[in-house]
Amino acid sequence: MTRAEPEAxxxxxxxxxxxxGWYARAGVSTFASDRPRDRFAETEAETERRRLARPASAAQGVAPGAGPQPQGSAALPERRAAAPPPRPRAPSIALRSDEALASEAREAAAKATNLAELQALLADFTGCGLKATAKNLVFGNGAETAEIMFVGEAPGRDEDLAGEPFVGRSGRLLDRMLAAIAIKREDVRVTNTVPWRPPGNRTPTPAETETCLPFTLRHIELVNPRFLICLGSPSTKALLRSEEGIMRLRGRWASVTLPNGVAVPTMAMLHPAYLLRQPSQKRLAWRDLLSLRQKLDTKE
Structure with missing residues (x-):
């Protein structure tokens, strides 16, 4: 393999x-069909069909001064080529506003009385276009009544294939981070703000996050954690409703008020995937982990 090939x-x-990215900014969130349509070929086929459908006299023309064909002459049979079979029509997609989709998500999430019901409702939800391109729904794992709940951004490739959050390199790093403050991974609850992997591991759009957020908030309500940890900037902005950067928000305790009125103490931390790219920032994550450990050890 030449050097130019990997560059290409x-x-x-x-x-x-x-x-x-251009499709996402334009509002394209799903596909109308799994096959491309050749509009040029369709136009040519329609033109040929119309040409063959015209009467023979109109197609060939009548010579000037020529009279009508004698009655006794044998009429030539008209030959027409068979028209190409019509292409199946793409299914129509009802366009709904972002607010309508978010409202639909809130109504669906509110029906869940436990995590199993919430997962089933989320699996049936069609309001997020990411569902059409992802392989699996990544709902969450860990203890269903955990003291600590971690909420990340969106599944990556490994999570999409496994159907579980934080199972790749970032998941293994999260396990080590928890072990450093004497917490077992199975004792915490882990989920994401968006349960389907965006194409190319891009950042979820604000509309996609807002559509899925009611399910995340209901997930938190059902687990009822003592502390909530937002991993990464998108999760932090979605739950804390802040436009500040993650470096300003990380390590600071705030609270998230859930739809049921319960306020959960919340802290933002750097995402393990970011720490893999920037190992020097692990010192900041260690400070945040110590703050979490101190909160756990404080009886309030």
């Missing part, structure tokens, strides 16, 4: 990411 593949990947 990288450029192609960047072009595809840019195209998907």
């Amino acid at each position: 593949d990288e450029r192609m990947g960047e072009a595809l990411d840019a195209l998907l």
